[in-house]
Amino acid sequence: MADAHNDEPAWPQRPWVLAAIGAAAGLSIHFILGENSFGHTTSALDIAFAALIGSLAILVAFTLERARWTWSLTFSGVAAVVIALIFYWNGAPDDWRTAENWRALSGLLAVAIAAPLFQTARDAGARRFAYVEVHGHAWTNVVMWFASWVFVGIVFLLAFLLAALFSLIKIKLLSDALNEQWFIMTLIGASLAAAVGVFRERDRIVRLLLNVVVAVLGVLAPVLAAGLILFLLSLPFTGLSALWEATRSTTPILLSCVVGALILANAVIGRSDDEESRFPPLRWGALGLAIAMLPLAIIAAISTGSRIAQYGFTPERLWAVVFVTVALAYGAAYLIAVLRRRTAWAPAARRLNLGLGFGLCGLALFLALPITSFNAISTRDQVARLESGQVSPEKFDWAALRFQFGDPGKAAAERLAKSGNAAIRLAAANSLKASDRWDMEARQREARAVDSLDQRLKIVPAGAILPDALRRKLVDWEVCDASGACVVMFDAAKNEAITVRRNCDPESIRAETVPGDGAKSIARVSQMSENCDPKVVKLTLIGAEWTTDRLGLDAEARKVWANAVSAAIEKGDVEVRTVQRRQIFIGGKPAGEVFE
Structure with missing residues (x-):
């Protein structure tokens, strides 16, 4: 696989510069969050500042080059501010629920997709996004991220070994330091950033790791393709009802299969015709994966739709709708490429990957911003089901409304506590007395147990x-x-x-x-x-x-x-x-x- 950095000249000081930046970031995060990092007493502003510093340090480590270095700093700064604002809008950790967690992950995903797009434009010096370069930067970033964390683990193993060694001669300076959070955070920041710098200065190592990863993934493509095709061929005989009866996790399993198929198919087709595998089993395996993605996504959509029709909207189900929509888009794009080009579908898929990447980046950023509230949508839907009699007050999930739907859910519970329906009014009032979700669930279990006594x-x-x-x-x-x-x-x-x-x-x-x-x-x-x-x-x-x-x-x-x-x-x-x-x-x- 070719180098993704356009043969940038060596910068031997890079690992040391990045190590210093990482150490400063880790120490700063420690002082912002205190001894109990990300503890329950941390404020939203503290979390936002910590996210700003951490994301800025990581983005600088991955994108900084001496050529057009102002571009890199500007992109890193803007992206870090966006991430910090998303964390701030989510509120304090005590207030985080499903919607807030996925919103934060959406923001991180948007930045992760934007980074290789920016790196390609920076290398070209213009808004040009050659798929070969975008693909190279994306895979390289992923490999460097995981390899750098392995390096962090090795650094800590070495630190503990040296601490034990010096403890033998009664020198406990290092062992005492390893018990201090400020030292741990500093060491993590320094070693992680230094590892990124080392890998970026040794492109051959990164290319070797990348080639190994792609080769291993490519070999798995025919295996997964055969399994998915057999699964789809079995469905006419077993029926879809078997999926709902076997587990309540049908949609996550199917979506995981779609993601796996997408990754393995791209490992086989590579980023250009020259890198596409010519080995027939791998080529046919990738083709099978491209065909299987859309049917799997459609079944996931049916599963999610049936749950919503039966139980209404919740933040989790709305996020499931988003994931299913993305899976349908990729599945449809790959199937269209196959139908148009048949066995020569790979070039069309690569072009579609670039467009889908831009679309996914924009969608992730949109969902990360406080523009659309899944909590509010879920609250309106569930309250409408309750007030229409579609679900009884006894079977209504008051714990979810009160503690999982955020501020809209709490406001709705307060309004329902004044309802003209005596059963709804009493249940809502009881939900407001609970201190947390677990207390609420315990109260509901106790009420059901008393009723059945x-x-x-x-x-x-x-x-x-x-x-x-x-x-x-x-x-x-x-x-x-x-x-x-x-x-x-x-x-x-x-x-x-x-x-x-x-x-x-x-x-x-x-x-x-x-x-x-x-x-x-x-x-x-x-x-x-x-x-x-x-x-x-x-x-x-x-x-x-x-x-x-x-x-x-x-x-x-x-x-x-x-x-x-x-x-x-x-x-x-x-x-x-x-x-x-x-x-x-x-x-x-x-x-x-x-x-x-």
Whole structure:
């Protein structure tokens, strides 16, 4: 593969200059973010400044040349400012959700695509974008990025080795420094930038690495092509429904296949006719990949569309629509190239790659800017489904609205808390009380568990009314969770309740019984019953809170459990008998410790 740098003269000072820039950037980021880099207390402005410095240093490292160096600095500065603004618009890390994460990645993708386009124009001294040069810069940048991080890893391994060596003679300066974040950030910045400088000064190494990567990827093209073609040929016999039944990740899997097909096909066709592989299996493999991309993208579109039709818009599904649209564009372009040129489709595909690259760069930049809010679109759609009755307040995902849809979702929850519909108003008000998504999901699970409690609860004495606070406490995992039937003996006069429930499925006990002599079988049942004893919990009202105290069972009780307790609990045959002590009886037999 030819050099992508137009034979720039050697610049031996480049690695040292870039190392100094990288070290300064790493140290600056440390001082901006503090000891807990990218921690939850970091402000949006701090993140923006850190992104500005980091992206500026990286872009300078990849694009700076002595020829037209002002161009490189201008491009790096403008791109770094754009990235910093995107991070600032996203807000503090605490406020980041799916939409913000993908918006940041879109901004980074736009810059990553723009960099080789700029490098080509800089080398030409004009706005000319020869595909050979754009392709060369793009692949070289990718190889240098990953190779530079390998170099960073080697630097740290060497640093830890030297630290251990000097520690042997009681010199701990380096080992102490490696425990300091400022030193780690400085070392990362310096080694990463220096590695880029070293690789850029040694084009032969980069070309060798690039040739190896392209050769390896090219060999994989027929393998993936055969797999994808067989998959597509199998669909008429299996039907698309098998895709939805197998996994909920159908769209990501299909899109990953499209991306893999695109990369491997381009590894085979190269950046010019001279670099295109002439080996028939590779050529036919690339052709198969070009044909398979569009059908895979169409199936992904059907999958995404069916999910949206069933459950409405969410930020994740809207981003999925974007990814599917890009996959459809590439799939259609490659199929058109094949249909027009047949086996000589590669030159047409290369021309289309350049146009698609410009389009993808513009789309990524547009999506990164706060012009279109996927949070707002999702909020309007989900609220409309709720208010129209398409989804009930009980099944509505209040946690997503309140905590995943950003400010529009929170504003909608506040508005719905004043709704004329009592069920919506109550559910929205409860969502506003939650501190975070996990708290909200826990509240929803508790509400569903309380609603289903009557289906598995047996109350003694029959007809007793349990207080609401006690019912909420009963759904705790340690009391009467959703694992099966539960008996509660409620004494309103003493403000206490005692619960008994199964701790495992008795069928598993019988299934695990070892056949053979009686002694061996009994030993197996006894061992299992120790892990499957019923849970007995005493609840006492103290103030406004029901406190729990689990009561253990003795060996005799576990033996009773292994033989008869399951049926007894199902029938509600559980009682408290007053003798000279208070104790649990199951199936008419004493079980458990004395609790009074």
